[in-house]
Amino acid sequence: MSLTLCNVQFSQQSDRVVYLSNPVLKSLNLAGKKSVHIKLGKETITATVKPLKRQGHHIYLSASVRQSIRVPKSGNVYLLQDGDNELQLGPLVGVLCDSGFRGEPTPFGSRTPFIRQLLRAGEKKAYFFAFTPRDVNWQQETINGYFLNSQGGFVRKVVPLPDVVYNRLPSRRAETTAASASFRDRFIKHKIPFFNWTFFNKSDVYKMLDKDVEALKHLPDSVSKPTPEKMKEMLEKHQFLYFKPTAGSLGIGIYRLTYHPKRGYFARFRKGSSNVLLRFSNFNSLMRMLQGRHGATLSHYVSQQGIRLIEIDGCPIDFRFHMHKDGNNNWVPAGIGAKKAGRGSVTTHVKNGGSLMTPENALSRAFGDRADEMLEKAKEVSIKLSEAIERNYPHRLGELGLDLGIDKDGEVWMFEANAKPGRSIFKHPALKEQGRASLAYILDHCLYLSRFQGGNN
Ligand SMILES: Nc1ncnc2c1ncn2[C@@H]1O[C@H](COP(=O)(O)OP(=O)(O)O)[C@@H](O)[C@H]1O
Numbered sequence: 001m002s003l004t005l006c007n008v009q010f011s012q013q014s015d016r017v018v019y020l021s022n023p024v025l026k027s028l029n030l031a032g033k034k035s036v037h038i039k040l041g042k043e044t045i046t047a048t049v050k051p052l053k054r055q056g057h058h059i060y061l062s063a064s065v066r067q068s069i070r071v072p073k074s075g076n077v078y079l080l081q082d083g084d085n086e087l088q089l090g091p092l093v094g095v096l097c098d099s100g101f102r103g104e105p106t107p108f109g110s111r112t113p114f115i116r117q118l119l120r121a122g123e124k125k126a127y128f129f130a131f132t133p134r135d136v137n138w139q140q141e142t143i144n145g146y147f148l149n150s151q152g153g154f155v156r157k158v159v160p161l162p163d164v165v166y167n168r169l170p171s172r173r174a175e176t177t178a179a180s181a182s183f184r185d186r187f188i189k190h191k192i193p194f195f196n197w198t199f200f201n202k203s204d205v206y207k208m209l210d211k212d213v214e215a216l217k218h219l220p221d222s223v224s225k226p227t228p229e230k231m232k233e234m235l236e237k238h239q240f241l242y243f244k245p246t247a248g249s250l251g252i253g254i255y256r257l258t259y260h261p262k263r264g265y266f267a268r269f270r271k272g273s274s275n276v277l278l279r280f281s282n283f284n285s286l287m288r289m290l291q292g293r294h295g296a297t298l299s300h301y302v303s304q305q306g307i308r309l310i311e312i313d314g315c316p317i318d319f320r321f322h323m324h325k326d327g328n329n330n331w332v333p334a335g336i337g338a339k340k341a342g343r344g345s346v347t348t349h350v351k352n353g354g355s356l357m358t359p360e361n362a363l364s365r366a367f368g369d370r371a372d373e374m375l376e377k378a379k380e381v382s383i384k385l386s387e388a389i390e391r392n393y394p395h396r397l398g399e400l401g402l403d404l405g406i407d408k409d410g411e412v413w414m415f416e417a418n419a420k421p422g423r424s425i426f427k428h429p430a431l432k433e434q435g436r437a438s439l440a441y442i443l444d445h446c447l448y449l450s451r452f453q454g455g456n457n
């Protein structure tokens with residue numbers, strides 16, 4: 001298998017002809033060949049090969065070839081030779097996205113800037129496009145994708161099914177429908193690598209890692225759909241619990257529960273835009289409040305051992321590790337943000353008064369000259385946890401957002417794993433470069449998954 005970066009141009013001819021410049025013919029050992037299979041995404045045709053007297057790596061596709069395999073544009077792209085006779089252009093990478101509101105010039109709503117950034121990063125090495133579920137034509141096996149033009153605007157082009165799909169569908173609810181599951185399955189049936197599969201639920205992740213010794217030592221004791229008896233037992237054992245909606249995000253609906261044998265039970269949570277602290281003299285009245293607000297069975301909740309996090313100025317801090325799989329299929333912590341809770345807030349979310357810091361800054365304030373050592377340790381744990389999630393998960397993963405905490409003894413804990421992590425940490429001026437690196441990892445991993453990799457360029 002060999003990989004060559006080529007400049008693709010089009011010619012007017014109506015026969016199926018591919019012109020290859022002499023250096024390309026030579027490097028692919030095609031001198032004397034009469035015809036090749038030429039492929040883009042999942043579409044292949046056979047074309048006559050003709051030599052082109054030019055220096056450099058050039059390939060000219062006749063109009064007929066161009067239309068048959070639906071090459072979206074001219075310019076530099078990779079040529080992958082698989083076996084003697086097959087030349088594949090690409091890779092063709094689709095980013096799956098959507099928005100409730102669809103209109104030009106922001107077809108993906110508030111996510112449009114991110115999609116644009118990603119396509120821009122991708123277009124240097126691949127045919128990168130965005131699409132929504134409605135843009136796929138399964139009968140014809142084509143997608144009406146959104147490509148970027150040179151002015152940064154979107155242009156629609158119909159292309160074959162891609163070599164890889166990066167899933168950024170934003171709606172957790174829409175993803176749970178049967179139609180949405182069968183939509184994802186169709187890509188797998190076409191042997192198209194697809195990542196990430198869906199959002200995670202907290203209880204699914206805890207359950208998935210339930211038997212994984214490596215991961216378990218970093219997971220707080222967690223119980224899904226806790227009975228009142230179980231809650232009581234956990235409060236007595238740990239004196240401190242987090243009570244969280246299993247499909248929640250952004251800190252919504254989270255309670256911090258504490259038990260003092262002499263003073264009773266305390267529940268801290270966010271109500272509207274303020275933080276509330278309630279005291280209950282007995283366990284039953286605490287449960288009545290929770291059941292009153294969330295239903296008698298608490299079936300959508302997880303009860304979790306509370307961790308005594310390191311603090312700055314009396315406010316807990318935790319960390320977002322934005323993990324990517326790289327071009328060699330290994331997990332890397334590509335971006336790390338530290339988050340300091342707002343005063344009196346149950347979580348560290350910026351929306352709830354939290355503030356974003358670099359991990360170096362946060363850790364040096366909490367651990368002094370042991371900061372570097374702690375950061376290295378947390379990075380190692382983040383990789384181990386990502387590997388553990390991956391080996392216990394039946395679908396492909398390429399990106400994860402881990403919410404990690406470090407306790408006062410220096411132990412690292414995972415509160416949740418997000419399969420479609422937000423990118424708010426990259427807004428911090430000191431983390432912008434990591435934001436760019438994150439895009440580069442997505443691209444490299446797509447090249448890896450489509451096997452467009454390991455060339456001599
Ligand atoms: N078991 C826990 N111990 C201490 N703090 C916790 C615990 N669980 C969550 N937190 C705090 O609450 C925040 C939000 O919890 P998380 O599980 O990430 O839920 P969400 O989906 O709402 O982001 C965490 O980032 C952390 O600051």
Ligand SMILES: [Mg+2]
Pocket residue numbers: 250251403416
């Ligand atoms: Mg979180």
